Amino acid sequence: MKRVALHNLGCKVNAYETEAMQQMLEDNGYEIVPFTEPADVYIINTCTVTNIADRKSRQMLHRAKAKNPNACVVAAGCYVQAAGEALLQDEAVDLVIGNNRKKDLIRVLRKWEQDHKAAECITDIATDREYEELTLGRTTDHTRAYLKVQDGCNQFCSYCIIPYARGRVRSRKMEDVIHEVKRLASEGYQEVVLTGIHLSSYGVDFEPCSSLLDLILRVQEVEGIERIRLGSLEPRIITEEFVSKLSKSRKFCPHFHLSLQSGCDDTLKRMNRHYTTGEYFKKCRLIREYFEHPALTTDIIVGFPQETEEEFTSTRDFLEKVSFYETHIFKYSRRQGTKAAVMEGQIPEPVKAVRSNELLALNREKSKAFRDYYMGRTQEVLFEEMTRIDGVAYQIGHTKEYVKVAVKSERERSNQLCRVRVTGYLTDEIMLAEFE
Template sequence: MKKVALHNLGCKVNAYETEAVQQMLEECGYEIVPFHEYADVYIINTCSVTNMADRKSRQMLHRAKKQNPDAVVVAMGCYVQTAAEEVKNDTAVDIVIGNNKKHELPGLLRKYEEEKANGETELAVIDINEKGQPYEELFLKKTAEHTRAFIKVQDGCNQFCSYCIIPYARGRVRSRKTEDVLREVEHLAEQGYKEVVLTGIHLSSFGVDTGDTLLHLIEEVHKVDGIERIRLGSLEPRIVTEEFAEKLAGMPKICPHFHLSLQSGCDVTLKRMNRRYDTEEYANKCEILRKYFKHPAITTDVIVGFPGETEEEFETTREFLENVHFYEMHIFKYSKRKGTKAAVMADQVPEDIKTKRSGRLLELEKEMSEEFREFYLGRTKEALLEEEMELDGMRYFTGYTKEYVKVAVRADGHAANTMVRGRMERELSDGLYLMVEF
C-alpha cells in the first residue's frame, strides 16, 4: 500500500477539493499520512491569489521532494493554472494538474508509474478560460471538520477585479447541478453533520450559467432532514435584495451571518478596483439585511494601500467602515499580483504606509467586534458544540452561535456535534464567552 501525503494552500474551495481528492485516493487503496512524514506521493493543492501564495506553493513542492527524493510530487490547482510551464520545468515536480482536472489524479498517478522511465513530467492543464468548460464534479463523503461541512457549489469568476488573478486561474463561472449538491448534503447529513456552508469562487454567480439561482439552491438545501444550520460563503452585495433577505429570514436553518465583500469604502478606489457597486449601494444592502434579521453578523474584506489610495481616500474608507459597523473585518495590505491591471498601476503605495493604515483598521475591527459580541451578554442563544478545551483548570466544550460568536459551556455531560441552549454570562477569554445552560 503506497503512502500519500496531501497539503492544501488557500481558500475553502481548495480545502474542499483537497479532501475530495484524498477520499478518491483512499478508495484506490492509498494510505494517507501527515505531510511531514515519509510518503511515496506528495500532493500540494496550490494557491495563486498573491505573489506570496505562489512562493509558498513552490516552497511546499520543494519541501516534499526534499523529504523523499524518490517520491512522486504532484502540483495541482491555481498556481499550476497560472504558471504551467514554470511548474512543468521545476525539477521538484513530477505531475502537473490544473483546475478542472483534479478528478483525473488517480489515473495520472497510474500513468506516471507506468511511463516514468521516460523521465517526462506528466502534464494535465487545460485552457481554463475556454468557453463551455464543465463544472468539475467532486464528491465529499466526509470532512476533517466534525460538525461543519463546506460544500462547493460553484467555480470560476466573471468579475475581473483589477487586483485579482483568480478569473485567470479558475476560468468562467460554472455552477454545480442542484441535484448533485443535494445528494452530497443528504449523504453528509446521514453521516451526522448538522451544519453546512455553501461556498464557491464567486458564490453569488451560482446558476447564471444554468438558469438556476442561489436562492433556489438554498431553499432546496433547507429541506434536507438532519441539517440544522446553513451558512453562506462570501456574497457580492448586489445579490442582497428585499426578496432575497425576506426569503432567507423565513428559513429557520439560515444563520444570520453574512460575509459581504467590500474591499474599499471609497467610491473612487472601488472604481479603480473595477468593483461593480458603490458605497451607497453597499450600505443599502446592509440595511436590508438588518431589516429582516435582528442583529445579524455582517463581516467583510478590506484592502488597504491599493495603488493610488491617498490619505483622504483611506480616511473615507475608515469612516465608512465605522458607519456600517461590521462584526468582523479581514484586513489585507494590497499585494501586487503579476498579471493583473493593478500591478502596473501608477502610485503604488509604500509598504510602511500600508502597515500604518492596516494597523488603524485592525484597531477599529477589534472595537467593533467586541461591541457586537457584548450585545449578547445576558441573552439566550443556541450553540453547536465542536471541541473540548481546558481554561484556568476547568474543562469546557466550545462552539458557535448562529451569528458565529464563540461560546463555552462546562464540559460535564456534553459532547461534540450537539446543540446547547443557554444564557451568555461573561467573557472567559479574548472573544470566548461563557454560556450557562438553563
C-alpha cells in the same frame, strides 16, 4: 500500499477540493499520512492569489521533494493554472494538475507509476464550461461540512488573478448538491456551508437560469440539516426577496460576509468593483431590517495603488458607519498579470502597515461591541469540540451568527445543539455561557 501526503494552501474551495482528492485516494487503496511523515506521493493543492502565495506554493513543492527525492511530487490547483508548463521545468515537480482536472488524479498517478515520466494535465480554463464534479462523504470537521457548489468568476477585479486561474462561472447541478447534502446529513452533519469562488453567481450559467436562493431553499428541505451558512457574497445578491425568504427559514444562519474591499468610491472604481458605497450601505440596512442582530463581515484591502490619505479616511469612516462584526484586513499585494500590478502610485509598505494597524484596532472595537449584545441573552450553540484551559474543561461551539461560545463542562457535547445563556467572556474572542 502507496503512502500519500497532502497539503492545502489557500481558500475554503481549495480545502474542499483537497479533502475530495484525499477521499479519492483512500477509495483507490492509497494510505494517507501526515505531510510531516515520509511518503511515496506528495500532493500540494496550490494558491496563486498573491505573489506571496506563489512563493509559498513553490516552497511547499521543494520541501516535499527534499523529504523524499524519490517521491512523486504533484502540484495541483491555481498556481499550476497560472504558471502552466513552466512548473514542469522545476526539478522538484513530477506532475502538474490544473483546475477542473483534479478528478483525473488517480488516472494521472497510475500512469506515473508505470513510466515515472513528468507530465502535465492542464485544461484551457478560459474556455472550459464544465463543472468539475468532486464529492465528499465526510469531512475532517465533524460538525460543519463545507460544500463547493460553484467555481470560476466573471468579475475581473483589477487586483485579482482568480478569473485567469479558475476560469469562467460554472455551477454544480442542484441535484448533485442535494445528493451530497443528504449523504452528509446521513453521516450526522448538522451544519453545511455553501462555498464557491463567486458564490453569488450560482446558477447564472444554467438554462434556464437558477439562483443561489433556489439552492438554499432546496437544501433546507433536507432532513437532518439544522443550519445553512453561506460563504462570501457580492452585494448585488442582497435583494428584498433574498433576505425576506431567508429570514423565514429557521435553518438559515444570519451571517453575511459581504465583500467590500474599500469604503471609497474612487478606489472601488480603480478596483473595478461594480457598486458604490451608497449601494453597499443600502444592502446592509436591508439585511438589518429583516434580521434582529445579523453578523455582517467583510474584507478590506488597504494601500491599493493611488490610495490617498483622504481615500483611506473615507474607508475608515465607512467601516465605522456600517459597524461590521468582523473586518478581514489585507495589505495590498502586487499580483503579476493583473491591471493593478502595473498601476502608477504603488503605496509604500510602511504606509500600508500604518493603515492596516488603524483598521485592525477599529475591528477589535466593533467586534467586541457586536459580542456585547449577547450578554445575558439566550442563544443556540452547535458545539464542536472540548478543550481545556488552565486545566478546566470547556465545550466550544458557535452561535448562528458565528460568535464563539464556551461552556464549562466535562461532558462531551460535540455535534449537539444546546440552549445557553451568555454570562461573560472567557477570552477576548470567546464568550462564556452556561447551560439553561
